[in-house]
Amino acid sequence: MSPSDGPVRSPLRYPGGKSRVVKLFEAYFPEHSDYREIFAGGAAVFFRKPRAKRNWLNDLHPGLCALYVAIRDHFTEFAELCREQKGDLRGRFNYWAFERRDLMAATGDDLLVQRAVQYYFLNRTVWGGRVVFDPKRTSRLYFSNPEGWSNLEKKLAHLSQISARLAGVRITCHGYEKCLAGATEDTFIYADPPYYRESAGHLTDKLYDKSFGVECHRHLAEALASASAKVMVSYDDCPAVRELYRGWRLVELQWKYCGRYAVTNEAKARGQKERKVTGNELLILNYSP
Numbered sequence: 166m167s168p169s170d171g172p173v174r175s176p177l178r179y180p181g182g183k184s185r186v187v188k189l190f191e192a193y194f195p196e197h198s199d200y201r202e203i204f205a206g207g208a209a210v211f212f213r214k215p216r217a218k219r220n221w222l223n224d225l226h227p228g229l230c231a232l233y234v235a236i237r238d239h240f241t242e243f244a245e246l247c248r249e250q251k252g253d254l255r256g257r258f259n260y261w262a263f264e265r266r267d268l269m270a271a272t273g274d275d276l277l278v279q280r281a282v283q284y285y286f287l288n289r290t291v292w293g294g295r296v297v298f299d300p301k302r303t304s305r306l307y308f309s310n311p312e313g314w315s316n317l318e319k320k321l322a323h324l325s326q327i328s329a330r331l332a333g334v335r336i337t338c339h340g341y342e343k344c345l346a347g348a349t350e351d352t353f354i355y356a357d358p359p360y361y362r363e364s365a366g367h368l369t370d371k372l373y374d375k376s377f378g379v380e381c382h383r384h385l386a387e388a389l390a391s392a393s394a395k396v397m398v399s400y401d402d403c404p405a406v407r408e409l410y411r412g413w414r415l416v417e418l419q420w421k422y423c424g425r426y427a428v429t430n431e432a433k434a435r436g437q438k439e440r441k442v443t444g445n446e447l448l449i450l451n452y453s454p
């Protein structure tokens with residue numbers, strides 16, 4: 166195994182990210198030579214498991230995809246621009262979040278390294294890593310985690326490992342549907358869509374750049390059911406999800422959510438302590454591990 170094949174931590178703070186719990190998934194990885202992570206986000210599973218012969222990361226977020234491509238193909242330039250982000254960090258934040266909104270509309274290879282640094286800087290410094298660009302609600306990009314930009318050289322050393330890990334990996338930025346084409350029984354598809362309950366409560370677009378409604382969950386289940394691949398889906402455990410994946414193998418898992426609290430703001434004001442909520446989750450498989 167070469168050093169670039171071993172497990173590394175995801176470089177991102179990611180809403181719904183699986184970095185803390187990916188160990189629980191390991192027992193369920195099937196044999197495969199072709200790996201596709203179709204809702205990549207922080208790509209915790211890809212970074213954890215041994216690299217396959219062919220690897221594909223996909224996500225709809227253009228800034229996130231620009232980051233992965235820049236780290237893979239333009240690491241030196243990316244690191245130099247990161248090093249220039251110093252001094253007045255709040256000023257740097259305002260620059261990337263508000264003055265350079267033009268970058269947020271760019272796609273493909275256009276202004277790639279700048280978009281990558283913009284995404285990475287904001288991911289480290291906003292609340293919960295939520296890099297969500299909504300012109301009507303700019304307050305969502307709130308500079309709440311300045312310490313997220315400290316120890317930059319240590320972060321860059323980690324990102325250089327990530328760069329090696331991404332060498333030869335296909336990175337795309339489109340809807341997940343296109344990633345199902347050409348799959349075979351040697352393909353392992355991992356899908357980590359937005360939580361069902363967030364969509365049912367119309368909250369998904371607060372967590373991610375694009376919304377994923379209840380209908381989208383149904384389309385996803387149908388598309389995955391017809392894919393000729395080994396498929397693993399991770400989801401919040403709720404009756405609607407169990408219904409969508411009836412007949413699949415369901416593995417029940419539990420973990421403490423990061424940053425989710427069982428008390429309301431009113432309760433907090435009354436002095437009640439915040440505590441993390443335990444989440445009931447499902448791993449959904451169409452194969453026997």
Ligand SMILES: C[S@@+](CC[C@H](N)C(=O)[O-])C[C@H]1O[C@@H](n2cnc3c(N)ncnc32)[C@H](O)[C@@H]1O
Pocket residue numbers: 179180181182183184203204205206207208209210223224225226339340341342357358359360373374375376377
């Ligand atoms: C739960 S997060 C994935 C978290 C990831 N597993 C991790 O460990 O960080 C869901 C991701 O799906 C992406 N997404 C939402 N709708 C999508 C779609 N239709 N096609 C592809 N990606 C989509 C979001 O941008 C978000 O990054």
